[in-house]
Amino acid sequence: MSCCILTRSDLDAPGPSRYAQQSIAVGHSRHLSLPMAAPYVALPHQQRLRADTPPLDDENDHIKPLDGHKPIFHGGFDSQLKQVLRDIDIHGCEANGENAFFVADLSEVYRQHLRWMRALPRIVPFYAVKCNPDPYVLQLLARLGTGFDCASNGEIEAVLKLGINPARIIYANPCKAASFVRHAAANNVGLTTFDNVDELDKMKRYHPSCKLVVRILTDDSKSACQLGLKFGAPLDSVPRLLQRARELDLDVVGVSFHVGSGCYDPDSFRDAVHRARRAFDMGKEAGYIFDLLDVGGGFGHDNFEMVAGVLGPAIDHYFPDEDFAPGGKQVAGKPNGLRIIAEPGRFYVHSAFALATNIIAARRGEPTAADTEPENDKPQVMYYQNDGLYGSFNCVIFDHVTVHPKVLTLGHEYAYEPTIVSPGVAVDSGDEAKELQPCSVWGPTCDSIDCVRDLVHLPKGLKVGDWLVYENMGAYTICAASTFNGIRRSEIRYTLGEGQLAETVKHLMLQ
Numbered sequence: 428m429s430c431c432i433l434t435r436s437d438l439d440a441p442g443p444s445r446y447a448q449q450s451i452a453v454g455h456s457r458h459l460s461l462p463m464a465a466p467y468v469a470l471p472h473q474q475r476l477r478a479d480t481p482p483l484d485d486e487n488d489h490i491k492p493l494d495g496h497k498p499i500f501h502g503g504f505d506s507q508l509k510q511v512l513r514d515i516d517i518h519g520c521e522a523n524g525e526n527a528f529f530v531a532d533l534s535e536v537y538r539q540h541l542r543w544m545r546a547l548p549r550i551v552p553f554y555a556v557k558c559n560p561d562p563y564v565l566q567l568l569a570r571l572g573t574g575f576d577c578a579s580n581g582e583i584e585a586v587l588k589l590g591i592n593p594a595r596i597i598y599a600n601p602c603k604a605a606s607f608v609r610h611a612a613a614n615n616v617g618l619t620t621f622d623n624v625d626e627l628d629k630m631k632r633y634h635p636s637c638k639l640v641v642r643i644l645t646d647d648s649k650s651a652c653q654l655g656l657k658f659g660a661p662l663d664s665v666p667r668l669l670q671r672a673r674e675l676d677l678d679v680v681g682v683s684f685h686v687g688s689g690c691y692d693p694d695s696f697r698d699a700v701h702r703a704r705r706a707f708d709m710g711k712e713a714g715y716i717f718d719l720l721d722v723g724g725g726f727g728h729d730n731f732e733m734v735a736g737v738l739g740p741a742i743d744h745y746f747p748d749e750d751f752a753p754g755g756k757q758v759a760g761k762p763n764g765l766r767i768i769a770e771p772g773r774f775y776v777h778s779a780f781a782l783a784t785n786i787i788a789a790r791r792g793e794p795t796a797a798d799t800e801p802e803n804d805k806p807q808v809m810y811y812q813n814d815g816l817y818g819s820f821n822c823v824i825f826d827h828v829t830v831h832p833k834v835l836t837l838g839h840e841y842a843y844e845p846t847i848v849s850p851g852v853a854v855d856s857g858d859e860a861k862e863l864q865p866c867s868v869w870g871p872t873c874d875s876i877d878c879v880r881d882l883v884h885l886p887k888g889l890k891v892g893d894w895l896v897y898e899n900m901g902a903y904t905i906c907a908a909s910t911f912n913g914i915r916r917s918e919i920r921y922t923l924g925e926g927q928l929a930e931t932v933k934h935l936m937l938q
C-alpha cells in the first residue's frame with residue numbers, strides 16, 4: 428500500500444523495546460495492579476492436556492460462583508472428559524443423554540491473559556464478547572480487570588448484568604441501531620466507534636456526549652475473516668468525517684482498526700498502526716487532540732508472540748514517547764497521555780473449550796480392490812455425529828476453519844492421548860483397530876451441507892457409540908449455534924483446570 432513507507436529494518440532497532448518496559452496509567456482499568464499470583468510457565472498447548480489428573484473426590488468438589496448457574500469442577504480436560512463419559516450409559520440413557528458436550532477449562536482463559544500481559548503490558552484488552560459470551564468467561568475476565576467490546580444491546584446487557592461498570596465497555600460497532608444507542612446512553616456506556624457520516628448524525632441525536640473513536644480501514648487481506656468489506660473509513664475520507672464531527676460538536680477521542688479476524692501476518696498490524704498515526708494527525712488538523720488508540724482484534728493463538736513482537740515496537744515507532752507519553756507534545760491537555768486498548772476475542776477463548784461428540788451412526792462401503800490402493804483417498808466410512816454445522820461446527824462455514832477430530836473412545840474404550848495430534852491415538856502399534864482409514868464426518872441434521880469433514884483419517888476400530896473430541900473450539904462456535912432440526916445446543920461442563928492456575932482461578936471466581 429502506498430502509505431507503507433517504513434521498512435522492516437526500521438523496526439528491528441537494537442536493544443529492548445521501550446514499549447515493553449513502559450507502564451502507564453490506563454484510566455479506569457485496574458488490571459495493571461492485579462497481582463500475578465501464578466507464574467507463566469509454558470505455552471498453553473504444552474501443558475494444557477495432562478492425563479494424570481486425579482479424579483474428583485466426591486460430589487462436593489466443585490464450586491457454584493454464579494447463582495443458578497452450573498457448578499465448576501476441578502481438573503484438566505482429560506479428567507473432565509473421562510468423568511462425563513463415565514456417567515453416560517450409551518445403551519440405556521434417556522433421550523439426549525449422549526449429547527455432544529463441551530469441557531471449558533477456565534484456567535486456559537487466565538493463562539491467555541497472562542500471556543497477553545507479558546507480551547503487550549501497555550495495551551488494555553477489551554474482550555470481544557461476540558466471540559464467546561459465556562457468563563463464566565465474562566465473569567473471570569471481569570475479575571481480571573479487562574474491558575469489554577460489545578457490539579449490540581444484548582451484549583451490553585450481558586456485561587452489565589454481571590455488575591461491570593459501563594465505563595469498561597466500548598460499544599465497538601460502527602453501525603448501530605438507534606434504539607441500541609439510546610439504551611447505551613441510558614446505561615452510561617460512553618465510548619463507541621463510527622466510520623460514516625450517518626452514524627455521526629445518529630450519535631448527535633441520541634447520545635451527543637458519547638466519546639467517539641473513528642474506525643479506519645486497514646489491509647485485511649492477510650486474515651481468515653476480512654472485515655474491511657463491511658467496516659472502516661478509508662483514510663482519505665477521515666478528514667471529511669472529522670470535519671462533520673466538529674460541526675456537530677461531537678467528542679472524537681481516537682482511532683480504531685481491525686486487521687481482520689484470524690490475522691496471520693504481523694505486518695498487517697504494523698501497517699495499521701502507521702495508518703492510525705496518520706489518522707491522529709488528521710484529528711489534530713480538525714482541532715481534536717486524540718488520546719485513544721484501539722488496535723482491535725485479530726490476535727491468534729499460535730502466532731501471538733510474533734504479532735506482539737511487531738505491534739509493540741510499531742506503536743513505539745509511530746507513537747513515540749516524546750509526543751504521546753503523559754505531558755507529550757501531541758497529547759497536551761490529556762494528563763494520562765496516550766491510552767492504548769485492543770479488542771481480542773479469539774485469543775482469549777480458542778483453547779479453553781474442547782467439544783466431545785458421539786458417533787450416532789455409520790455407513791460403511793463395501794471394500795473394493797481399488798480402496799486398498801494407498802493413493803485412493805476416498806472415504807470408506809461415513810460417520811454421523813451429534814453436533815454439526817448447524818450447531819457448534821458453524822465455525823466451518825462462518826469462521827472458515829478446518830476442525831480436527833481426535834479419538835476419545837475406540838471400540839468403547841477410553842483411548843484419548845492428549846499429547847498426540849489428530850487422530851489422538853498412537854496408530855503405529857500394529858493393532859488393526861488402530862489402523863487408519865479414510866472417512867467422512869457428518870452432523871446430525873437432515874441437510875447434506877452438514878458435513879464436518881469430507882475426508883479425514885480415523886482408526887478402523889471406531890464403532891457407533893464411540894466418542895470423538897475436538898480441541899480448540901472456544902472461539903466463534905457456541906455463540907452462533909442453532910437448534911435446527913430439533914437438535915439441542917451442546918452443553919458445557921466447566922472446570923477450573925489444574926495446578927496453581929486453577930487455584931488462582933478459583934480464588935478469582937469466588938471473589
Ligand SMILES: *Cc1c(COP(=O)(O)O)cnc(C)c1O
Nearest residue numbers: 555688689724725770771772773
Ligand atoms: C469480531 C471483532 C473483534 C474480535 O476479533 P478477534 O479476531 O476474535 O480477536 C474485535 N473487534 C471488533 C470490532 C470485532 O468485530
